[in-house]
Amino acid sequence: MMKQQLKRFFKATTIALCISAATPVFAATSDEVVAVVGDNAVLKSDLDQMTINLGQQLQAQKQPIPSDKALRQQALNTIVLQQAQLDMVKRYGIKPSDAEIDAAVLKYAQQTGANSLQEFQTRLKSANAYALVRNRIAQELAVNVLRQQMVMSRIKITDQDVNNFLNTPQGQAAIGSQAHILHMRVSGADSQQVQEIANQVKLALDKTDNIIELNKEFSQGTVKVDGADMGYRSLSDIPAELAARVTTLQNGQTSELIPAADGIHILKLLDRKTSDKKMMVTQYHTRHILVQTSEVVSPEQAKHKIGSIYKRLQAGGDFSKFAETYSNDPGSAAAGGDLGWVNLGMMVPKFEEEMQKTAVGQLSQPFQTQFGWHILQVLDTRQQDMTKEYQQRLARQFLGEQQFTPELNNWLRELRANTYVDIKDPSLK
Template identity: 30%
Template sequence: MSPLNKKLIVLLLCFVGIATVLQAQGLKAPNKAPSSGMRAIDTTVLPVASVRSSDFIAAIVNLEPITNSEVNQRARELKTRMQGPESNMPQSQLLRIALDQLIDEKAQLDLARMNGVQASDEDVAQGINNVSQQSGLDEDRLKSQIQRDGLSWEAFKTQIRNQITLQKLREREVTNRIRPTDNEIQAFIRENEKKSVQQNIRLAHILVVVPETANEGQINTLKTKAENAIARVRTGEEFAKVAQEVSEATDARQGGDLGLRSSDRYPEIFANAVSQIKLGEVVGPLRSGAGWHILKLIDRQSGNDQDKLTTQTRARHILLKIKSNTNANTLRAQLSQIKQQIDRGAENFAEMAKKYSEDGSADKGGDLGWATPGMFVPEFEEVMNRLAPGQISEPLTSRFGVHLIQVMERRQVPLSAREIQERARAALRESKLETAFEDWARGVRGRAYVEYREEPQ
């Protein structure tokens, strides 16, 4: 499989959020025995033409067959996403995981049909555009690549349609029903405030061990050894070098570096000793049951400073609206030409926005001002967030038309009280989502008619 094909498969799995679903399922192999909700059904009504003669049926879900080739295709897609020990998973286990996912999806797609949940043609077009954007291929090149890799364009569009349909169903049935209460939100904020008071500190450490049986003379001798070590550091020697030579702690080979951790994870004697010193200062020797300690404060951070900040982006754009006598491909081609002119330095983004943009920001050179996360539609914001300051996007399609985006600058600002509440709400919803989705998916599958046939291979 070509690297580009692997990239396309990953994008197909990820662009509508299915990666979250796979994570929630944990990539665990299912039990071979069907659950109590799975019952054998009469399959004589299945059309013979629905399965290629060279293939065989691995399972049936609500009269819909899952073929061995479908299972192998999904297994290949999963394989491209695996890293580390997972990538060495036995093929038989990988096939079982693939079959399990396909059974879940068939059952959920059937539920979507019964409830009138479906992806529109516009949704599919936007989904294909997302894959095109992220793969760096225009639609014609994407189509050629998909077909070279053995998948028809119609089959690819069907996969996109199914994944968007599943996303819509899951949002309706699970995501939108998770509503943290005001009390839960306030409790979450209070807990985070407690954590933010807790400091994270990074220490380096030298230990001169004092045996339990040591007499007073030996203790003083070892203290002198520790004092000599701290004197070497204070006269300019590298702490790490002295630690490697003197320290008897297990971290001596790493120069005594204990890493960044919350202060409550250090011995109280350590946390208290460094609470009033400045970065880079050394303290000691300190006596504990283990011996004499010397500490250097390398770094100090508030526990959750980042939780109180948000990243704002200032961007500008050129918008061409899709009208009855134009289509998205024509507008994308027009914006591609504009981008090339700007990239060559022949034109200025702001001037081109004033000349061509059909958005209200055109008079300001397309400047959208400072924006916090969530202010723009997802398809616009996702592309904007991937751009570095000064970078210009490829043309992208949103519900408003076709855009060209340039990020001008970014900054971090304190969150408002409302933004803190919304961030807490989102964190609580996310924490509940995995369990809620697993419970829902288990229920959908339990109500479906499932019959296992031949083992996939």
């Protein structure tokens, strides 16, 4: 295992758009086939439902509704793109973990007023209904990952692009100021109603800073409006996806609607002021020995081997020589297991947990991650000024967000053009 394989890769940007909650589940019924997408049939019932969903979305957004024929063609195009993406998800083997799906379903359940998955299942009154919701959310997560991978691979941001941005007024604001922000969140089970009320909240927030009154005025039924005055915050203390939005605002300006898993967010910038705060990060100079399972090494044999190495190290064995001889991480084994200076967030959670609780100069107990069995040793710790690295990451976040939506649209157009579609219903041609 290379050293880089230990790293936990985070999303390059969090602005990828999830597929609509109205994703149809292609039912195994005998109703009319109106089109074929790849190897999948599109049923008239699926198309009818998607047409209704699109009409309701346009109505909620106060957009003109096209003719019935045009709306059905648009609905078919939506289904085609969704099915094409699901086919790619299957082809590339993209599958969210059960834990990720459970967490996403729980968030959705909480938006409907349920406090737990069990309560949510009880409200649905059917194991089949719960399975359909869970499957739909799993598809959304997988397609979101697919879009991230496909679109971010097309976006090229050079070091020069980052430096140029940091020299602009927007860049300077991002790295050298604190922002006084009002933060509104609109959430609820009915996505169309949430969208409509979020638009109303944004218009009201343009005219007032009284978030308490906005909370009272717009919270209704199952839709909840939460507002908070965040006070002056360094941009380094704000989630990067929100900080990138703040950098584009002028004093008194309100952001566009920001969709997220827990609702729709709206920000209003009240003021900026200069900050000299540095971002200090604890770093750990760490080395490790890794024993992996393989076709010839069973899990029990790997566990026994790491335990034997641990006993020999405790008896005074040379860590560097043992790493060179026994470690299955070729990226660090040649350096005696040395991983260099490690920041939190670079390694998988279990590795970081052991690293943080191991005293300098001491050995950790053998522990297991998805990569195998480890022993680690922390050689030293230090406080490192990572302000410049944070500023560069924020710049890449901002530039990536600027490019993501146009590049996503380009990719979707190319995907649609390259997808085999056989339209059976003449009225859809």
